[in-house]
Amino acid sequence: MPNIFSYQSAEVDWCEGNFERSAIIAEYYNTISNVGFFALSPVLLYLNRQYRQHRPVPLYVISGLLLCVGLFSVYFHMTLSYVGQLLDELSILWTLAVAYSFWLPKTYFPRCIKSRKHFFWLTGITTVVSTLMSFVKPAVNAYALNCIAFHLLYLMWRELKKCNDKRVHRMAAVMVLWWVLAISSWISDRWLCGLWQAIGFPYLHSFWHVLIAISLLYCFPLVIYFDVRNEMPSFKPKLGYWPSDSWPVVVPYIALEEPLKQC
Numbered sequence: 001m002p003n004i005f006s007y008q009s010a011e012v013d014w015c016e017g018n019f020e021r022s023a024i025i026a027e028y029y030n031t032i033s034n035v036g037f038f039a040l041s042p043v044l045l046y047l048n049r050q051y052r053q054h055r056p057v058p059l060y061v062i063s064g065l066l067l068c069v070g071l072f073s074v075y076f077h078m079t080l081s082y083v084g085q086l087l088d089e090l091s092i093l094w095t096l097a098v099a100y101s102f103w104l105p106k107t108y109f110p111r112c113i114k115s116r117k118h119f120f121w122l123t124g125i126t127t128v129v130s131t132l133m134s135f136v137k138p139a140v141n142a143y144a145l146n147c148i149a150f151h152l153l154y155l156m157w158r159e160l161k162k163c164n165d166k167r168v169h170r171m172a173a174v175m176v177l178w179w180v181l182a183i184s185s186w187i188s189d190r191w192l193c194g195l196w197q198a199i200g201f202p203y204l205h206s207f208w209h210v211l212i213a214i215s216l217l218y219c220f221p222l223v224i225y226f227d228v229r230n231e232m233p234s235f236k237p238k239l240g241y242w243p244s245d246s247w248p249v250v251v252p253y254i255a256l257e258e259p260l261k262q263c
Contacts, residue, residue: 010076010085011139015193015202018080030077033206036213037070044220047242047253051224054232054256058102062220065095073209082138089141090131096148097127103223105230108155146183152219153179159226167239168225171252175218182211221252228256 003009007026008018014030021028041063045052052059068091076084101123106116113119134141153176160172189196189204196202221239228237236257241250 004082005079006081008080009082010080011082012085012142013080014077014205015189015196016205017202025078026080027077027205029203029206030209031074033209034070034073034077036210037066037073040070040213040216041066043217043251047251048221048224050256051228051254054235055227058098058227059224061098061102062095065091065098066216069095085138086134089138089145090134092145093130093134093141094127096145097123099223103227104155105159105226107230108158146186149179149183156222156226163229165239168222171218171239172222175215175222178211178215178218182208182215185211217251221254224254228254232256 014027016027016030018026025031044066045059045063048059069088072084072087072091075081076088078084101120104119109119110122113122156172160169163169185204185207189202189208193202196204225237225239228235238255238257240253240255241247242253243250
């Protein structure tokens with residue numbers, strides 16, 4: 001049995017050829033393409049600073065976990081080690097769990113849950129159990145994590161039905177477009193590897209890293225928008241784009257309008 005820290009001890013090996021461009025980096029492009037995750041956290045914290053001032057814990061914790069996702073993904077694709085694979089997948093699992101804990105609207109809580117504190121406990125126990133189960137068959141973990149995205153899309157669709165702001169609907173549509181491109185790249189690299197190797201372009205998993213990071217740039221402001229609307233009734237969320245609405249390439253963020261005056 002190989003050492004779990006050894007190079008190429010993971011159950012998964014992506015389509016890109018190993019050690020073709022470096023003697024110490026197994027999958028070169030799959031490794032360096034994680035740069036988007038390191039940029040994502042400071043961008044979210046800076047552009048959504050008004051929200052961060054009022055709800056600092058969720059944004060700081062999620063930003064820290066996104067850095068862990070990028071770091072562990074770099075380690076995994078650099079070594080293709082068993083430990084790297086588990087850290088890569090579990091960091092995503094815990095990021096999703098924390099996002100659910102902080103941001104799932106109370107209207108979607110199970111009937112037996114009466115408060116956010118109780119929901120934290122439920123999410124925590126579920127995540128610990130899922131973490132232990134992930135050691136059984138690590139190769140299945142990535143498929144399970146991607147399936148969670150469909151539940152997130154369903155929840156966003158439910159929230160969008162309550163929203164009349166066309167700009168928010170357009171941002172959601174752009175987010176879904178980037179996600180479709182990202183998941184298509186992931187599936188193609190996993191299932192059609194022979195085809196991409198035959199044409200000399202086995203790099204779609206690196207595209208997945210870049211595209212999913214772009215999708216998250218739109219996803220998190222959308223989640224913040226709904227959180228402000230549901231949990232911060234004294235404020236009105238307003239969608240903005242940096243550096244300007246008129247630029248062809250923009251990054252969305254949420255600004256908070258002044259608190260409503262109380263009579």
